[in-house]
Amino acid sequence: MQKDPLIKVDNVKKYFGSTKAVDGISLQIEKGEFVALLGPNGAGKTTLVEMIEGIQKPDKGEISIKGLLWGKNDKEIREVIGLSLQETHFIDKLRVDETLALFASFYSLPKSRIETALEMVGLEVKRKTYTKNLSGGQKQKLALGIAFLNQPEILLLDEPTTGLDPSARREVWDILMNMKREFNTAMILTTHYMEEASYLCKRIIMVDKGKVLARGTLEQLLAEYKNGEIINFEVDSGIDEKVFKELGHYLSINLQENNKKGEIIVESLVNYMPALLKYIEQKSLKLSAIECRKMTLDDLFITLTGRHLTE
Numbered sequence: 001m002q003k004d005p006l007i008k009v010d011n012v013k014k015y016f017g018s019t020k021a022v023d024g025i026s027l028q029i030e031k032g033e034f035v036a037l038l039g040p041n042g043a044g045k046t047t048l049v050e051m052i053e054g055i056q057k058p059d060k061g062e063i064s065i066k067g068l069l070w071g072k073n074d075k076e077i078r079e080v081i082g083l084s085l086q087e088t089h090f091i092d093k094l095r096v097d098e099t100l101a102l103f104a105s106f107y108s109l110p111k112s113r114i115e116t117a118l119e120m121v122g123l124e125v126k127r128k129t130y131t132k133n134l135s136g137g138q139k140q141k142l143a144l145g146i147a148f149l150n151q152p153e154i155l156l157l158d159e160p161t162t163g164l165d166p167s168a169r170r171e172v173w174d175i176l177m178n179m180k181r182e183f184n185t186a187m188i189l190t191t192h193y194m195e196e197a198s199y200l201c202k203r204i205i206m207v208d209k210g211k212v213l214a215r216g217t218l219e220q221l222l223a224e225y226k227n228g229e230i231i232n233f234e235v236d237s238g239i240d241e242k243v244f245k246e247l248g249h250y251l252s253i254n255l256q257e258n259n260k261k262g263e264i265i266v267e268s269l270v271n272y273m274p275a276l277l278k279y280i281e282q283k284s285l286k287l288s289a290i291e292c293r294k295m296t297l298d299d300l301f302i303t304l305t306g307r308h309l310t311e
């Protein structure tokens with residue numbers, strides 16, 4: 001008999017009036033896997049994650065966790081998941097250790113778990129601090145500590161690093177990687193940051209308007225766009241659009257300021273770039289900027305939707 005996947009989401013839909021928050025998403029997650037749901041504001045990430053957490057109910061489709069269903073096996077499911085919501089509000093008048101103790105009591109966990117959680121998220125020195133006096137980053141770490149208290153097989157984290165500075169974000173990443181290493185924890189994490197998705201997660205699911213746009217490893221996603229490379233240029237006089245076609249094959253082009261400025265995505269920089277530079281020289285155009293770089297997930301997102309991930 002085949003084992004049930006850790007998480008199975010099967011063609012799930014959730015509509016709010018005419019808003020299709022989640023519009024037919026399926027996914028599967030195995031033990032120890034870190035998966036990112038990457039998408040802009042309003043993509044449907046929170047709605048999807050909250051359905052997996054049992055906080056919201058799908059209108060259609062089915063979600064099972066280790067073969068268990070919300071509404072039938074709630075207690076068993078709660079034992080295997082740990083979660084942090086997009087915005088966590090703590091009780092101001094409780095200290096860090098008291099907050100953890102409160103949550104530990106919900107699960108009837110031993111006191112030692114509080115220490116493990118404090119250590120795991122690096123908040124030992126703040127144990128006696130009132131939650132209202134924690135910095136944003138420390139609050140996020142406390143939320144992770146709570147999610148981790150029952151040492152769950154699955155962590156469901158909704159934007160665990162939004163609003164953090166780059167170094168605090170790194171610290172959260174380290175904490176999550178440690179959990180994975182030590183406990184083989186699986187995780188679904190929602191994020192707007194492609195660096196976060198690609199650093200932490202082997203698999204990335206790009207969502208927008210309630211649907212999956214693309215999924216795979218970072219390499220697979222970029223390879224779908226033939227590992228495109230991007231040329232940004234700026235010249236002093238507009239170039240006729242048809243010239244760019246004559247110079248060579250490109251995947252997409254976006255011209256601005258009467259064609260004086262633009263971005264061209266090409267399959268092969270070494271084929272396209274010399275032709276472009278030669279044209280500029282022949283026409284005696286003045287080149288004020290030129291930049292080449294590898295395509296990123298954000299570029300891929302723009303190509304797919306015409307918008308930025310973090311707009």
Ligand SMILES: Nc1ncnc2c1ncn2[C@@H]1O[C@H](COP(=O)(O)OP(=O)(O)OP(=O)(O)O)[C@@H](O)[C@H]1O
Pocket residue numbers: 016019020021039040041042043044045046047048086
């Ligand atoms: N309770 C609700 N009632 C009505 N509309 C809702 C409700 N919850 C979510 N929506 C709508 O569903 C869509 C998806 O929202 P959701 O919060 O899942 O997006 P998200 O990807 O988490 O966005 P963000 O990155 O901003 O957190 C949005 O258009 C939102 O306005």
Ligand SMILES: [Mg+2]
Pocket residue numbers: 045046047086158
């Ligand atoms: Mg959200």
